Amino acid sequence: MAPAVTTLAADAPALSAANTGFMLICSALVMLMTPALAFFYGGMVRVKSTLNMLMMSFISLGIVTVLWVLYGFGIAFGTDIGSVIGWSPEYLGLSGIGVTELWDGYTIPVYVFAVFQLMFAVLTPALISGALADRVKFTAWALFVALWATVVYFPVAHWVWGAGGWLFEMGVIDFAGGTAVHINAGAAALGVILVIGKRVGFKKDPMRPHSLPLVMLGAGLLWFGWFGFNAGSWLGNDDGVGAVMFVNTQVATAAAMLAWLAYEKLRHGAFTTLGAASGAVAGLVAITPAGGSCSPLGAIAIGAVAGLVCAMAVGLKYKLGYDDSLDVIGVHLVGGVIGSLLVGFFATGGVQSDAKGLFYGGGFEQLGKQAVGVLAVLAYSLIVSAVLALVIDRTMGMRVSEDDEVSGIDQVEHAETAYDFSGAGGGTAPRTTATAAPAPAVTQNKKVDA
Amino acid sequence: MKLITAVVKPHRLDEIKEALQAFGVHGLTVTEASGYGRQRGHTEVYRGAEYTVDLVPKIRIEVLVEDEDAEQLIEVVVKAARTGKIGDGKVWSVPVDTAVRVRTGERGPDAL
Numbered sequence: 001m002a003p004a005v006t007t008l009a010a011d012a013p014a015l016s017a018a019n020t021g022f023m024l025i026c027s028a029l030v031m032l033m034t035p036a037l038a039f040f041y042g043g044m045v046r047v048k049s050t051l052n053m054l055m056m057s058f059i060s061l062g063i064v065t066v067l068w069v070l071y072g073f074g075i076a077f078g079t080d081i082g083s084v085i086g087w088s089p090e091y092l093g094l095s096g097i098g099v100t101e102l103w104d105g106y107t108i109p110v111y112v113f114a115v116f117q118l119m120f121a122v123l124t125p126a127l128i129s130g131a132l133a134d135r136v137k138f139t140a141w142a143l144f145v146a147l148w149a150t151v152v153y154f155p156v157a158h159w160v161w162g163a164g165g166w167l168f169e170m171g172v173i174d175f176a177g178g179t180a181v182h183i184n185a186g187a188a189a190l191g192v193i194l195v196i197g198k199r200v201g202f203k204k205d206p207m208r209p210h211s212l213p214l215v216m217l218g219a220g221l222l223w224f225g226w227f228g229f230n231a232g233s234w235l236g237n238d239d240g241v242g243a244v245m246f247v248n249t250q251v252a253t254a255a256a257m258l259a260w261l262a263y264e265k266l267r268h269g270a271f272t273t274l275g276a277a278s279g280a281v282a283g284l285v286a287i288t289p290a291g292g293s294c295s296p297l298g299a300i301a302i303g304a305v306a307g308l309v310c311a312m313a314v315g316l317k318y319k320l321g322y323d324d325s326l327d328v329i330g331v332h333l334v335g336g337v338i339g340s341l342l343v344g345f346f347a348t349g350g351v352q353s354d355a356k357g358l359f360y361g362g363g364f365e366q367l368g369k370q371a372v373g374v375l376a377v378l379a380y381s382l383i384v385s386a387v388l389a390l391v392i393d394r395t396m397g398m399r400v401s402e403d404d405e406v407s408g409i410d411q412v413e414h415a416e417t418a419y420d421f422s423g424a425g426g427g428t429a430p431r432t433t434a435t436a437a438p439a440p441a442v443t444q445n446k447k448v449d450a
Numbered sequence: 451m452k453l454i455t456a457v458v459k460p461h462r463l464d465e466i467k468e469a470l471q472a473f474g475v476h477g478l479t480v481t482e483a484s485g486y487g488r489q490r491g492h493t494e495v496y497r498g499a500e501y502t503v504d505l506v507p508k509i510r511i512e513v514l515v516e517d518e519d520a521e522q523l524i525e526v527v528v529k530a531a532r533t534g535k536i537g538d539g540k541v542w543s544v545p546v547d548t549a550v551r552v553r554t555g556e557r558g559p560d561a562l
Contacts, residue, residue: 206501208494268495278497315498327497 015100016107019236023112029228030119034061034126036225040218040277041130043211044326048408049134050210050418056129059142064122064149069094072121073114075154080164085155107236116232117157124153124181128385130326131189134199135405138413140398147388148188152381156180160373172373173347173355173366175245176233178289178340179377186333187378189324191385196398198323200405207325212273219277223253226284230291234352241292241352248291249284252303256283259307275311278331282310285335290343293353298346306338337374344370451546451559452520456511457483458531458539463509469530473523475513476562483510489537508539514549516559 038057045053064072070093078088090096094114101110125145132141159165160172160180167179174180199207209215230249234242260279261271286306287299294302314330317323324330342357344367349356356362392398399405404412411417458466463480470478484505491504515523520543527541551561 206503208496208501264495264498268498268500270495272495272497274496311498318499330497 013102013105013107015102015109016236016238019107019238020109020112022237023108023116023232023235026228026232027112027116027119029225030116030123030232031061031225033119033222033225033229034058034123036218036221037123037126038218039214040222040281041133041326043214043216043218044130044209044274045133046207047210047418049410051410051414051416052138053129053133055138055414056132056136056141057126059138060122060126060145063142063145064125064153065118067146067149068114068118068121072149072154073117075150076117076121076157077114077162080158080162083164083166083169084159086158086162086164107238113235116235117161120177120181120229121149121153121157124177124185125149125188127181127185127328127332128189128192131193131324131328132196133325134409135399136196137397137400140392140396143396144192144388144392144398147392148385151388152188152384153180153184156184156377156380159376167373167376170369170372171355171366172369173293173343173353174289174340174373175292175352176230176288178285178336179373182285182288182332182336183340183374183377184381186329186331186336187381188385189328190322190333191382191387192389192398193322193324195386195389195393198321199325200402202323203318203321209274212277215277216273219280223280223284226253226288230288234292244351245291247296248294248299249287251296252287252291252299252306253280253283255300255303256280256286256307256310259304260311263308263311278314278327279307279311282306282331282335285332286339286342289336289340290346293343293347293349293351293355293357295346295348295351298348298359302339302342302346305342306335309338310334333378337378340370340374341367344368451549451562452515452517452543453546454513454515454520454523454527454541454543456527456531456539456541457485457508458511458527458541459533459537460507460509462531462533463511466511466527466530469526470513470523473526475515475523477513479512481510481512483508487537487540506537514546514562516562 034057038054041057042050042053073094074088074091075086078086078091080086094111097110099109099111103110106113125148129141157180159167160174161168172179226249227246231242231246234245236242257276257279260275260282264275265271283303283306286302290302291299310331313334314327316330345357345359347355347357347362347366348360349362355366357366358364389398400409400412456466467478484507486504486506489506491502491506494501494503511527513523524541524543531541532538548557549561550557
């Protein structure tokens with residue numbers, strides 16, 4: 001992602017303890033965003049599918065972490081092949097990387113870069129899950145995550161951030177993941193829901209968020225973790241660019257929250273907590289590609305535009321009839337497109353690179369590059385995600401049965417209930433191997449009625 | 451015996467409880483309930499989607515009393531529950547054949 005950090009000395013930069021420590025902390029901050037997202041989404045669904053929503057994010061921490069170490073890092077950041085994919089055998093299992101090995105121009109070990117990028121790879125598939133609330137078989141989701149990470153995320157990360165990747169080489173600016181993370185996940189969400197269809201009762205039954213405090217908690221933790229995501233994407237602090245990104249992340253998010261709240265107060269008569277949380281996330285999404293190239297005033301403008309447009313965009317699903325359950329398209333796809341395109345207007349040419357946007361005398365050149373990046377990632381992710389969903393749907397089936405969806409996916413897929421408010425208890429004592437009657441045969445142990 | 455049931459506004463519970471204790475009632479049962487009558491629900495907005503919530507939260511109070519106390523007790527409950535605004539609720543009574551105190555096995559009015 002970030003180009004080489006130049007140093008005054010003629011010899012290659014050495015490992016920086018400060019940058020390495022900073023990046024390990026940033027990696028942990030980005031890791032926190034996946035559980036934060038789980039809470040953000042989990043509070044927005046109805047009680048009966050809370051656990052499923054949480055687990056759709058958590059399972060990505062399991063699956064994508066392992067795949068990234070096995071081969072994902074090699075595909076995304078290995079030696080370039082044809083500008084579309086990377087591959088380096090020594091990155092298989094991260095086993096051929098020296099403990100203190102540095103890439104040319106980098107001040108942090110390859111290991112540290114790999115683990116920082118791992119957290120992005122985990123978060124991106126989890127983002128998709130919000131569009132699929134209440135209705136997808138857990139095994140189908142897990143398989144989708146593994147396949148999607150492999151054929152969509154890993155290659156797209158190479159396009160955008162890998163040395164030799166075609167969008168990277170073209171000069172598309174995506175500081176921390178407006179295209180590779182947010183447009184990518186939002187377009188995938190659209191592709192999948194076009195295949196699997198709506199929730200039972202969409203537009204007919206009330207589908208209120210069951211816990212707005214959980215949503216606010218998730219949004220707050222996302223905002224916090226996002227500093228690692230954004231400021232960490234410069235991979236060090238030698239030249240102040242990461243600090244500019246940090247400031248821009250804060251002001252764009254603030255402006256977006258205010259814009260969303262103002263819009264809904266005028267339009268619907270109230271300042272809602274869900275609006276505040278959603279506006280903040282829309283701002284975070286939009287500043288992600290742009291915050292390393294704009295000024296703080298530019299960041300305020302980008303945030304305000306994102307807050308306003310996303311607040312209007314979330315209503316589209318009711319008009320057009322697609323069930324983007326928790327507005328992954330309305331917030332992440334739309335916000336990602338806004339941020340990526342606005343780079344072409346607000347890039348000052350004085351921060352991460354000398355590329356100037358339209359408002360700073362740079363003409364349409366950067367805007368054109370940004371548009372190519374947006375369209376390429378959007379189209380690729382949309383099409384491949386729809387195909388993956390179609391294949392899984394035709395083989396194992398993507399959706400739980402209508403009865404199971406209506407009665408609640410938590411009990412069916414996870415054999416648990418999110419909240420037990422009843423003092424009455426009920427049920428029987430847990431059956432353990434010590435107390436259970438001996439099972440006559442393994443085959444009879446297959447299915448237990450909940 | 452009579453079973454007096456009151457479905458009223460939740461924030462009147464403490465008033466009603468105190469009034470019933472002053473009247474000499476020894477026990478009651480309270481359940482959280484929801485429902486609607488002449489009180490219309492309210493509108494909530496989530497990301498621009500408006501929901502009409504027509505089941506309003508209420509509490510349901512149940513008290514068993516001897517026949518001769520029933521009318522007076524209903525008056526006590528109604529007075530304590532009233533705010534004068536729409537949605538104050540309803541109070542009604544039904545005859546009860548028998549009642550048993552589980553611990554002692556006492557029956558009828560002795561069980562109250």
